[in-house]
Amino acid sequence: MGPQKKYTVQQQPAAGTCHYRYKDGEPLEDPACTPGAISPAVTQANLKSTVCRKGGYTSGVRPSTYVTAQEKKLNTASYGFTGSMGDAEYDHLISLQLGGDPNDARNLWVEPADPGHRKGSGVNNLKDPVETKLHTAVCSGKVTLAAAQQAIATDWTTALSTLGLS
Numbered sequence: 001m002g003p004q005k006k007y008t009v010q011q012q013p014a015a016g017t018c019h020y021r022y023k024d025g026e027p028l029e030d031p032a033c034t035p036g037a038i039s040p041a042v043t044q045a046n047l048k049s050t051v052c053r054k055g056g057y058t059s060g061v062r063p064s065t066y067v068t069a070q071e072k073k074l075n076t077a078s079y080g081f082t083g084s085m086g087d088a089e090y091d092h093l094i095s096l097q098l099g100g101d102p103n104d105a106r107n108l109w110v111e112p113a114d115p116g117h118r119k120g121s122g123v124n125n126l127k128d129p130v131e132t133k134l135h136t137a138v139c140s141g142k143v144t145l146a147a148a149q150q151a152i153a154t155d156w157t158t159a160l161s162t163l164g165l166s
Helices: 044-049 065-079 127-139 145-154
Strands: 021-023 026-028 089-092 108-111
Touching (some): 044 145, 065 108
Antiparallel strands (some): 089 108
16 A cells, blocks of 8 residues: 555454464564555665655654544454553554555554553553664665565564564
């Protein structure tokens, strides 16, 4: 799909069909429901004018909260999520800063809070710093865009070590 001028609420997997996996207590998506999806608008050849450009890229391609709030509610049913919505993030598996598709249901999931999270303290997760380190590595030429996308979609908890960045 890629970036759109106007986003619409995307159909989500059927209620109860997606199941979280956990690795060392960290929540991982269900690869059958959320395998990841990349934006055709971001390529290795255009990194400097897309995800690596000064001034940012993600704010210009991010769907509105009107759309994502509805999708998040639907996706909680897909995953059977029963925790606090305020402590969960409707997250891109392949982040926007790595050229993930902004609104493809295959790239979005309700990510529960990390282990040890204090309930009611808002969203926090260890995946965000991994995304930032991968973005830095892609933009500096240490790893290719495709390698970073594949590593985070396979298992974000091992993406940095898989690519020799940890």
